[in-house]
Amino acid sequence: xxxxxxxxxxxxxxxxxxxxxxxxxxxxxxxxxxxxxxxxxxxxxxxxxxxxxxxxxxxxxxxxxxxxxxxxxxxxxxxxxxxxxxxxxxxxxxxxxxxxxxxxxxxxxxxxxxxxxxxxxxxxxxxxxxxxxxxxxxxxxxxxxxxxxxxxxxxxxxxxxxxxxxxxxxxxxxxxxxxxxxxxxxxxxxxxxxxxxxxxxxxxxxxxxxxxxxxxxxxxxxxxxxxxxxxxxxxxxxxxxxxxxxxxxxxxxxxxxxxxxxxxxxxxxxxxxxxxxxxxxxxxxxxxxxxxx
Ligand code: HEC
Numbered sequence: 001x002x003x004x005x006x007x008x009x010x011x012x013x014x015x016x017x018x019x020x021x022x023x024x025x026x027x028x029x030x031x032x033x034x035x036x037x038x039x040x041x042x043x044x045x046x047x048x049x050x051x052x053x054x055x056x057x058x059x060x061x062x063x064x065x066x067x068x069x070x071x072x073x074x075x076x077x078x079x080x081x082x083x084x085x086x087x088x089x090x091x092x093x094x095x096x097x098x099x100x101x102x103x104x105x106x107x108x109x110x111x112x113x114x115x116x117x118x119x120x121x122x123x124x125x126x127x128x129x130x131x132x133x134x135x136x137x138x139x140x141x142x143x144x145x146x147x148x149x150x151x152x153x154x155x156x157x158x159x160x161x162x163x164x165x166x167x168x169x170x171x172x173x174x175x176x177x178x179x180x181x182x183x184x185x186x187x188x189x190x191x192x193x194x195x196x197x198x199x200x201x202x203x204x205x206x207x208x209x210x211x212x213x214x215x216x217x218x219x220x221x222x223x224x225x226x227x228x229x230x231x232x233x234x235x236x237x238x239x240x241x242x243x244x245x246x247x248x249x250x251x252x253x254x255x256x257x258x259x260x261x262x263x264x265x266x267x268x269x270x271x272x273x274x275x276x277x278x279x280x281x282x283x284x285x286x287x288x289x290x291x292x293x
Pocket of ligand 1: 219222223224225226227233234236238249259260263264269270271272273275
C-alpha cells in the first residue's frame with residue numbers, strides 16, 4: 001500500500017519540481033514569440049457563437065476584432081472602431097493601454113505576449129481534466145486570479161493556452177480557439193495598418209450630436225398629421241425646422257423645459273394616440289444636443 005502510494009506520488013512530484021508548469025511554459029512561449037495570430041469563438045450558452053480574431057507583433061502592433069468593435073495599433077496610434085455607430089477614435093498606442101485591452105476576458109491569456117510579469121497575477125493554477133479537442137490533447141488548468149477564476153486549456157506540445165472558460169455578470173462563456181499561430185517572424189505591417197471602413201467617421205465629439213434630419217421621421221409619423229404640411233394646430237409645424245423653432249415650444253439644450261417634449265412625456269401628445277418612449281427620448285436627446293438643424 002505504501003509503495004503504491006509512493007510510485008503514484010513520484011511522477012507527480014517530478015512534474016511539479018522539474019518541468020515548468022503550464023503557466024510558466026505559456027509565458028515563455030509568448031515572450032519568445034515574434035508574432036501571434038489567433039482565431040477564436042466566444043460562446044455563451046443559448047446564443048450563437050461570436051467570431052473574434054487577434055494578431056500581435058512586437059513593438060506594440062495589435063489587431064483585435066470582435067463582432068462589435070475593431071482595435072488596430074500600428075505601434076504608434078491605436079484606432080478603436082465602433083461598428084454600430086460607424087465611429088472611430090484614435091489615441092497613442094502605449095504598452096499600458098494595449099495591455100489593459102488584452103487583459104479583458106476573453107483575450108486575457110494572450111496578454112502574456114506583452115507582459116513578462118503575467119504569472120504574478122495568478123494566485124493558483126491547478127490541473128483538471130485532460131480532453132481531446134479534434135486530435136489536440138489539452139490539459140484543463142483551473143486558474144485563480146485577482147479578476148476572477150478562469151479555466152484555460154493547455155496545449156503541452158505547443159506550450160500555450162488555447163481557450164477556456166470565463167464568467168462575466170454570472171454568465172459563463174467558452175472561448176474556443178479554431179486557429180493559433182505562434183511564430184518567430186513579425187507579421188506584415190499591412191495587418192496593422194489602419195484603413196477606416198467605408199462610411200467610418202472620426203469621432204471628434206461633434207459628429208455624435210443629433211441633427212433635425214434624425215428626428216424629422218418621428219415628427220412626420222406622429223405629429224405631421226396635425227402639426228405639419230397643410231395643417232398646423234396651434235400654429236405648430238413640426239415638419240419644417242424654421243417653423244418649428246419659431247413656435248417657441250423647443251428650448252435648445254433643455255428638453256425638461258421644452259413644451260414640445262413635455263407634451264409627449266405627459267401623454268397629451270400625440271392627441272388621441274400614443275408613441276414609443278424610445279422615440280420621445282430621441283427627440284429629447286436632439287433638443288438636449290442643442291436642437292441643431
Ligand atoms: C390628431 C391631431 C394631433 C396630433 C397627431 C398631435 N397633435 Fe399636438 N395638438 C393638437 C391640437 C388640436 C392642439 C391644440 C389644442 C391643445 O393644446 O390641446 C395641439 C397642441 C400641441 C402643443 C401645444 C402647442 C402650444 O403652443 O401650446 C404641442 C407642444 C403639441 N401639440 C405637440 C405635439 C407633438 C410633439 C406631436 C407629435 C408627437 C403632436 N402634438 C401630435 C393635435 C394633435
